[in-house]
Amino acid sequence: MSAGLNLAQQEAVNYLHGPCLVLAGAGSGKTRVITHKIGRLIQAGLEAKRIAAITFTNKAAAEMRERAKQLVGREAKEVLICTFHALGVRMMRQDGAALGLKPQFSILDTDDVTSILKDAGGTTDAATARQWQWAISSWKNQGLNAAQAEAQAKDDLERTTARIMARYEERLTAYQSVDFDDLIGLPLKLLRDHAEVRDKWQQQLGHVLVDEYQDTNATQYELLKLLVGERGRFTAVGDDDQSIYGWRGATLDNLKKLPQDYPTLKVVKLEQNYRSTSAILRAANNVIGPNPKLFPKTLFSELGEGEPVRIVDCDHEEHEAERTVARIQSIRANGLGKDWKDFAVLYRANHQARVFEQALRKAQIPYKVSGGQSFFDRAEIRDLCAWLRLWVNNDDDPAFLRSVTTPKRGIGHQTLQSLGTFASKYKLSLFEALFSSSLGSVLPARAVGSLHEFGRYVNDLEFRARHTEGAESARAFLLEWLKDIAYEKHLYDGEDSEKVAAARWTNVLEFCDWMAQRCGGEIDDTAGVSLTSEKKNLLEVAQTIALLSTISEREKDQNVVTLSTLHAAKGLEWPHVVLAGCVEGLLPFKPEDEGGKPVSEEFAQRLQEERRLMYVGITRAQRSLAVSYSKRRKKGREMVPAMPSRFIAEMALEKTTTKEDPREKLKALRAEFAKKATETAAAAAATGNG
Numbered sequence: 001m002s003a004g005l006n007l008a009q010q011e012a013v014n015y016l017h018g019p020c021l022v023l024a025g026a027g028s029g030k031t032r033v034i035t036h037k038i039g040r041l042i043q044a045g046l047e048a049k050r051i052a053a054i055t056f057t058n059k060a061a062a063e064m065r066e067r068a069k070q071l072v073g074r075e076a077k078e079v080l081i082c083t084f085h086a087l088g089v090r091m092m093r094q095d096g097a098a099l100g101l102k103p104q105f106s107i108l109d110t111d112d113v114t115s116i117l118k119d120a121g122g123t124t125d126a127a128t129a130r131q132w133q134w135a136i137s138s139w140k141n142q143g144l145n146a147a148q149a150e151a152q153a154k155d156d157l158e159r160t161t162a163r164i165m166a167r168y169e170e171r172l173t174a175y176q177s178v179d180f181d182d183l184i185g186l187p188l189k190l191l192r193d194h195a196e197v198r199d200k201w202q203q204q205l206g207h208v209l210v211d212e213y214q215d216t217n218a219t220q221y222e223l224l225k226l227l228v229g230e231r232g233r234f235t236a237v238g239d240d241d242q243s244i245y246g247w248r249g250a251t252l253d254n255l256k257k258l259p260q261d262y263p264t265l266k267v268v269k270l271e272q273n274y275r276s277t278s279a280i281l282r283a284a285n286n287v288i289g290p291n292p293k294l295f296p297k298t299l300f301s302e303l304g305e306g307e308p309v310r311i312v313d314c315d316h317e318e319h320e321a322e323r324t325v326a327r328i329q330s331i332r333a334n335g336l337g338k339d340w341k342d343f344a345v346l347y348r349a350n351h352q353a354r355v356f357e358q359a360l361r362k363a364q365i366p367y368k369v370s371g372g373q374s375f376f377d378r379a380e381i382r383d384l385c386a387w388l389r390l391w392v393n394n395d396d397d398p399a400f401l402r403s404v405t406t407p408k409r410g411i412g413h414q415t416l417q418s419l420g421t422f423a424s425k426y427k428l429s430l431f432e433a434l435f436s437s438s439l440g441s442v443l444p445a446r447a448v449g450s451l452h453e454f455g456r457y458v459n460d461l462e463f464r465a466r467h468t469e470g471a472e473s474a475r476a477f478l479l480e481w482l483k484d485i486a487y488e489k490h491l492y493d494g495e496d497s498e499k500v501a502a503a504r505w506t507n508v509l510e511f512c513d514w515m516a517q518r519c520g521g522e523i524d525d526t527a528g529v530s531l532t533s534e535k536k537n538l539l540e541v542a543q544t545i546a547l548l549s550t551i552s553e554r555e556k557d558q559n560v561v562t563l564s565t566l567h568a569a570k571g572l573e574w575p576h577v578v579l580a581g582c583v584e585g586l587l588p589f590k591p592e593d594e595g596g597k598p599v600s601e602e603f604a605q606r607l608q609e610e611r612r613l614m615y616v617g618i619t620r621a622q623r624s625l626a627v628s629y630s631k632r633r634k635k636g637r638e639m640v641p642a643m644p645s646r647f648i649a650e651m652a653l654e655k656t657t658t659k660e661d662p663r664e665k666l667k668a669l670r671a672e673f674a675k676k677a678t679e680t681a682a683a684a685a686a687t688g689n690g
């Protein structure tokens with residue numbers, strides 16, 4: 001099991017009988033230590049089923065299972081490789097009876113939780129319920145129950161929320177249900193209060209391994225402690241510089257507490273990075289540099305200097321997406337990246353994915369969105385695409401069925417069923433069938449009338465779309481159509497929460513805007529960077545979109561470009577990475593320290609976590625890294641000037657010699673950079689919002 005491991009890794013892998021912490025920077029082979037140690041433990045005679053390896057996501061668990069299988073063969077199947085939450089489910093299914101839970105208890109998703117909270121708190125407003133949900137979740141993560149939360153409440157709002165929590169908990173018990181946080185909290189209670197269950201689990205588990213240890217929260221720490229007991233046979237691997245879930249209750253205290261709680265703890269540090277080139281690693285080290293150090297670490301790579309990190313400045317977000325696509329295409333053309341799966345575009349927030357999705361679709365590049373829903377998979381966008389498909393191809397039956405019922409127009413299930421039977425009998429599409437003169441023999445006149453009306457409406461739309469050109473007329477046409485079919489009302493009627501409906505309506509408007517721009521030639525379809533002025537009619541545009549909306553089928557082979565949030569990219573690696581949207585306000589989020597105002601302690605802490613997030617992003621890249629930002633960005637419906645992220649200036653630092661104080665150099669660079677950024681913003685503001 002020591003093949004492919006350096007000495008420090010071997011030390012961690014071979015240390016079997018006591019608590020072990022591997023503390024090391026990104027890409028230094030921590031996860032590799034875990035998979036190899038599983039093999040080593042089995043080799044040393046521990047039964048596979050007595051080993052548990054805990055990962056941060058289900059996806060990471062699946063990957064680790066695969067790697068373990070390659071290393072140790074079939075036996076790996078017996079190892080319990082899962083997330084903390086999945087382990088919790090297993091414990092509760094086996095032993096939840098001690099807490100009054102039946103083995104077949106249900107696990108609620110967030111929507112269920114929201115509706116139970118609405119009921120418990122006597123409100124119909126989903127947004128309010130979600131606020132309670134957030135507060136309750138954070139209490140649960142700190143290990144507090146309703147009574148304890150009420151006792152420590154700081155104000156009336158917290159007191160009320162704690163009382164709602166009590167009613168919420170009563171309901172969960174009555175429904176034999178648990179929420180996501182209970183999957184950690186209840187097993188903890190189980191082990192704490194029931195010695196026989198605790199003994200059973202401590203006997204059962206011969207060794208517990210934990211990946212991404214820096215992102216565990218207080219209840220997970222306690223759970224681990226009770227699972228491994230006094231003997232403390234566990235291996236935790238982590239990197240304090242990659243702790244990015246502070247906002248969800250993860251705490252670095254868990255790292256600090258380990259040596260105190262386990263005096264025999266063996267600490268292993270790994271210093272060689274096997275993932276990235278020196279150029280990428282230097283950028284990462286420079287960004288994380290200013291953060292206070294919990295444990296001193298140095299990281300080096302032997303993969304050579306490699307390509308310099310590219311800073312890509314763009315005019316606006318669409319431009320950024322186009323340049324990203326152009327970069328991917330050029331790297332492929334140069335033979336540096338063969339497969340689509342060699343590429344990832346990473347960003348801060350889910351909503352940033354949209355422009356990249358659109359640009360990739362235009363260029364017919366397959367992709368997947370991880371850590372969030374794809375813009376084109378949203379129900380409202382799928383609704384609109386169904387209509388477009390129907391204009392373009394009347395014989396598209398699935399599109400017909402979706403359009404004729406979205407929004408509802410008094411054409412019911414039975415009518416559609418009869419139409420379907422009739423159509424298949426005569427080998428017609430649904431659309432052809434509805435105009436057939438003998439349809440009256442199977443449907444009442446009123447139903448035929450409604451179908452005809454719908455058919456004529458679609459024909460009319462198709463005709464008008466063909467004669468609509470230019471952005472302005474396209475926009476007007478699309479808005480009129482949405483008004484005709486009362487789509488906005490349909491969204492509001494179908495959603496409990498006005499806020500959610502409004503967000504969906506905004507997506508619809510964005511989509512229409514995007515189509516309209518393509519009609520005006522404002523967006524170039526040849527995936528170049530320049531803007532062309534060639535106008536298209538709306539039907540032509542609909543045609544390309546209709547084609548694109550079926551592209552997602554191609555994702556299945558998984559040789560696709562990854563679009564991902566930074567949080568969801570943790571632990572993963574790609575040969576080529578684009579870190580997009582690196583502007584102040586997004587990364588770091590909401591800067592507060594502009595204009596030399598003194599910053600609060602809370603903000604300083606936030607900024608440290610932002611810096612770690614950037615570090616996580618940079619260190620995903622193996623061979624090439626581009627960091628991009630745009631000079632203007634959309635805020636709501638408006639374009640506002642944007643400043644490049646402060647982290648960009650910090651990354652670009654050259655290699656420092658030991659004599660130089662990097663902080664002084666950083667200060668100077670920052671000042672120069674801030675000056676440039678202000679000039680850029682002023683220039684952008686002067687040219688208007690366009």
Ligand SMILES: Nc1ncnc2c1ncn2[C@@H]1O[C@H](COP(=O)(O)OP(=O)(O)OP(=O)(O)O)[C@@H](O)[C@H]1O
Pocket residue numbers: 004005006009024025026027028029030031032033239242273274275570571572573619
């Ligand atoms: N001793 C080694 N020899 C060769 N390659 C290695 C070695 N150790 C790790 N690697 C490779 O380096 C890359 C990074 O390893 P790994 O993912 O285990 O790092 P990590 O420390 O878990 O990173 P992260 O902090 O991002 O989770 C992987 O491609 C892995 O296969």
Ligand SMILES: [Mg+2]
Pocket residue numbers: 030031032211571
């Ligand atoms: Mg890892």
